[in-house]
Amino acid sequence: MTVETEVCIVGSGAGAGPIAYTLSQAGKKVLVLEKGPWYTEKDFSKDEISVCRRSMYTPNLKDERHVLETKHKDHWDAKSTYDSGRDFWNGSLVGGSSNLMSGYFHRLKPNDFNLLSTYGPIEGANVADWPIKYEDLEPFYAMTEEVVGVSGKVVPHSFQEPRSTPDFPYPKLTENYISELIDQACNEMGYTSIPTPRAIVSKPKDERNPCYYSNYCGSYPCSSGAKGSARAALLDPALKTGNLTITPYAKVFKLSTDESGKVVSAHYYDENKNEIIVKAKTFVVACQAIETSRLLFMSPGEKHPNGIGNNNGQLGKNIIFSAGGVGHGEFPYDKFSDEEVTKLKSRGTFVNRSLQEWYEIDDEELGGKVKGGTVDFLWKHANPIARSIRLKWGKDGLIWGEALKQRMHHYFTQERHLTFEIFNDWLPTDDCFVTLDDEVTDKWGDPVAKVRLGYHEHDLKIGEYIAEKTEKVLEQMGAERIRSSVSGSAPANLVAGGCRFGDDPQTSVLDKNCKVHDCENLYVTDASFMPTGGSVPYTFTIYANSFRVAEHLKEKLSR
Amino acid sequence: MGNKNVTSDSIKVFSEKPHRNTLNRRHFLLGMVAISATVVIPSVIACSATPIHDIHNQLSDKDFNTLIAVQNHLFPTSKNSPGAQDIHAAQYYTWVLTDPYRDPDSIKQMRNGIRWTQETATETYNEDFVSLNFEEKENVLQIMAQEGWGENWLSVVLTLIFEALLSDPIYGSNDHEAGWKWLEHTPGVPRATNENMYHKLILS
Numbered sequence: 128m129t130v131e132t133e134v135c136i137v138g139s140g141a142g143a144g145p146i147a148y149t150l151s152q153a154g155k156k157v158l159v160l161e162k163g164p165w166y167t168e169k170d171f172s173k174d175e176i177s178v179c180r181r182s183m184y185t186p187n188l189k190d191e192r193h194v195l196e197t198k199h200k201d202h203w204d205a206k207s208t209y210d211s212g213r214d215f216w217n218g219s220l221v222g223g224s225s226n227l228m229s230g231y232f233h234r235l236k237p238n239d240f241n242l243l244s245t246y247g248p249i250e251g252a253n254v255a256d257w258p259i260k261y262e263d264l265e266p267f268y269a270m271t272e273e274v275v276g277v278s279g280k281v282v283p284h285s286f287q288e289p290r291s292t293p294d295f296p297y298p299k300l301t302e303n304y305i306s307e308l309i310d311q312a313c314n315e316m317g318y319t320s321i322p323t324p325r326a327i328v329s330k331p332k333d334e335r336n337p338c339y340y341s342n343y344c345g346s347y348p349c350s351s352g353a354k355g356s357a358r359a360a361l362l363d364p365a366l367k368t369g370n371l372t373i374t375p376y377a378k379v380f381k382l383s384t385d386e387s388g389k390v391v392s393a394h395y396y397d398e399n400k401n402e403i404i405v406k407a408k409t410f411v412v413a414c415q416a417i418e419t420s421r422l423l424f425m426s427p428g429e430k431h432p433n434g435i436g437n438n439n440g441q442l443g444k445n446i447i448f449s450a451g452g453v454g455h456g457e458f459p460y461d462k463f464s465d466e467e468v469t470k471l472k473s474r475g476t477f478v479n480r481s482l483q484e485w486y487e488i489d490d491e492e493l494g495g496k497v498k499g500g501t502v503d504f505l506w507k508h509a510n511p512i513a514r515s516i517r518l519k520w521g522k523d524g525l526i527w528g529e530a531l532k533q534r535m536h537h538y539f540t541q542e543r544h545l546t547f548e549i550f551n552d553w554l555p556t557d558d559c560f561v562t563l564d565d566e567v568t569d570k571w572g573d574p575v576a577k578v579r580l581g582y583h584e585h586d587l588k589i590g591e592y593i594a595e596k597t598e599k600v601l602e603q604m605g606a607e608r609i610r611s612s613v614s615g616s617a618p619a620n621l622v623a624g625g626c627r628f629g630d631d632p633q634t635s636v637l638d639k640n641c642k643v644h645d646c647e648n649l650y651v652t653d654a655s656f657m658p659t660g661g662s663v664p665y666t667f668t669i670y671a672n673s674f675r676v677a678e679h680l681k682e683k684l685s686r
Numbered sequence: 687m688g689n690k691n692v693t694s695d696s697i698k699v700f701s702e703k704p705h706r707n708t709l710n711r712r713h714f715l716l717g718m719v720a721i722s723a724t725v726v727i728p729s730v731i732a733c734s735a736t737p738i739h740d741i742h743n744q745l746s747d748k749d750f751n752t753l754i755a756v757q758n759h760l761f762p763t764s765k766n767s768p769g770a771q772d773i774h775a776a777q778y779y780t781w782v783l784t785d786p787y788r789d790p791d792s793i794k795q796m797r798n799g800i801r802w803t804q805e806t807a808t809e810t811y812n813e814d815f816v817s818l819n820f821e822e823k824e825n826v827l828q829i830m831a832q833e834g835w836g837e838n839w840l841s842v843v844l845t846l847i848f849e850a851l852l853s854d855p856i857y858g859s860n861d862h863e864a865g866w867k868w869l870e871h872t873p874g875v876p877r878a879t880n881e882n883m884y885h886k887l888i889l890s
Contacts, residue, residue, distance in 0.1 A: 176853045
């Protein structure tokens with residue numbers, strides 16, 4: 128069977144949504160192919176068993192897996208995630224993992240676009256400047272804040288980026304008493320704590336209801352539509368134009384090119400494993416950084432013998448994650464008044480505090496001026512099963528019986544647990560990339576992605592520096608049992624690169640408009656384009672860049 | 687999340703690495719016992735959509751009673767808190783055995799662990815585990831916890847007790863929300879329904 132459309136988009140998440148939204152509004156016929164199911168808000172619940180313990184929104188590892196390479200001493204050990212149990216998927220549903228994000232929406236800073244020229248090269252790292260500047264992306268950050276819906280309050284601080292609008296379009300969400308304690312401690316230490324911008328609307332927006340403070344936000348799809356997922360914020364409105372078609376359970380496995388190198392069709396398996404062919408004038412791939420590289424590798428043609436965009440051997444290279452770590456502090460209720468305890472126990476209200484005090488660090492300890500990172504504060508997630516599982520381990524192994532029960536009761540009822548997360552650059556290196564595995568296949572018989580997960584030691588130095596500083600903030604707040612951990616472990620939900628954009632086809636896969644250099648009608652608009660990732664979560668920048676490319680496409684397709 | 691392997695707690699999601707059973711000689715031999723036992727245990731071809739209380743026939747009576755005894759020891763009923771039996775943890779465990787999406791090695795480990803307990807009790811006291819007094823049961827479980835295979839299995843048993851204790855009562859456990867009440871936990875809304883609970887989804 129063959130289907131025809133004007134624009135075919137592979138994937139339906141943050142990189143796909145702005146393209147579908149903009150082009151369908153512009154009158155173009157758009158088809159979105161999504162591998163996963165199509166749920167609506169009525170289908171969502173806060174059921175820890177189905178959503179988190181059994182991961183209903185990601186593929187089953189029996190059917191689809193990765194092969195991950197991690198370094199052990201001097202060699203790389205490759206293991207299938209089915210064998211290791213290390214699940215490396217994100218959301219597989221209409222709207223992608225944007226349904227499940229926490230929505231911490233910090234913009235990149237101007238220096239993030241010029242990391243190489245600002246801070247200089249780092250041995251062993253493939254740092255590169257972006258082919259665009261902050262000024263090029265700023266209007267689209269502002270557009271994202273308005274269209275997707277970002278709440279917060281702008282507070283001036285040392286590394287506040289320039290803005291074309293004075294503040295966020297939605298007022299900040301209701302905060303917990305702990306936010307006051309963070310502000311107080313930071314003020315005493317001479318730091319500026321800032322309200323964390325969130326992709327969650329605090330008042331109604333079109334047909335989306337505001338946040339109802341469910342206390343289960345990150346990892347769960349939103350039942351009110353308040354969270355700015357690509358589904359709720361962009362695809363649902365785009366459907367109303369009558370120009371957008373979304374096909375769920377459509378696993379794209381190949382893009383076919385003609386003798387000129389142009390993409391002529393996308394091929395997918397439907398729910399019944401029938402092969403369907405989609406012909407279109409323009410193709411956009413945005414199915415998550417690892418899977419995007421995988422699809423292009425799986426699409427060789429006469430002009431692209433090693434996969435589309437790989438004529439210079441750059442495809443799949445320079446994959447990046449988010450470096451950094453995490454810390455914790457405990458706040459026992461017996462150190463607070465009854466009134467304060469009542470306020471601390473308030474459920475569902477947000478911490479929503481960040482520190483960008485060390486976004487750039489000038490310290491001889493680190494050899495002078497270097498790029499730093501962001502700290503976000505948040506409560507430990509409300510998931511009771513996940514929280515309990517940690518409590519079964521004592522210093523000498525498992526604990527059980529009354530000792531375990533007393534520990535659980537104390538943990539749940541006598542204290543609250545504050546977490547901080549550090550985001551700093553995961554430097555691109557030759558040891559972090561995607562290829563196709565030679566042996567392991569998915570349930571359709573196609574080779575799975577093999578990902579080498581190497582990191583640069585510099586990432587740890589920066590993370591540890593910031594962790595040490597942030598621990599002192601918790602100390603100032605009076606927290607107990609403060610600890611932190613920084614490692615080179617790759618967070619599966621914060622991945623970018625693999626098709627970096629640039630002006631030179633020898634060193635990049637995409638041009639500055641995210642079009643594949645040697646393919647006139649193929650664009651990549653997920654996080655794959657990023658040569659460096661900045662020191663914030665990626666989703667905001669994915670949205671903004673996709674809106675930027677969408678404007679370019681709208682103009683190009685109107686000629 | 688400790689920058690370790692964590693799911694769902696944070697902005698950064700690190701993959702959880704569950705314990706994997708190690709195929710040693712002991713595991714292999716006991717695996718053979720499990721294979722032979724399937725002759726008398728109904729074959730599992732799909733996750734049951736029936737209430738979990740009706741599916742204890744996934745295990746023989748002896749295995750089921752051993753499981754109950756282990757769970758009650760690990761998570762006993764106290765004056766002001768529910769124990770494993772109060773929240774139907776054994777029935778929950780057997781329901782998990784029927785999950786077609788669970789790793790087959792994990793299912794095998796879940797069955798074998800019960801027999802390892804019986805074997806360790808017999809080797810140590812020449813008695814069934816269920817017949818032992820508190821100190822003897824504690825000793826058997828401590829002996830098992832010293833071995834990787836035993837610790838892995840006991841860890842799984844505890845995790846599934848937590849699931850039974852703190853999941854939505856729609857799954858047939860956490861009776862009268864006893865676990866939530868004990869830990870003063872407020873569930874998120876909307877709650878799971880008959881339409882979107884786990885086994886409904888995987889059977890659809």
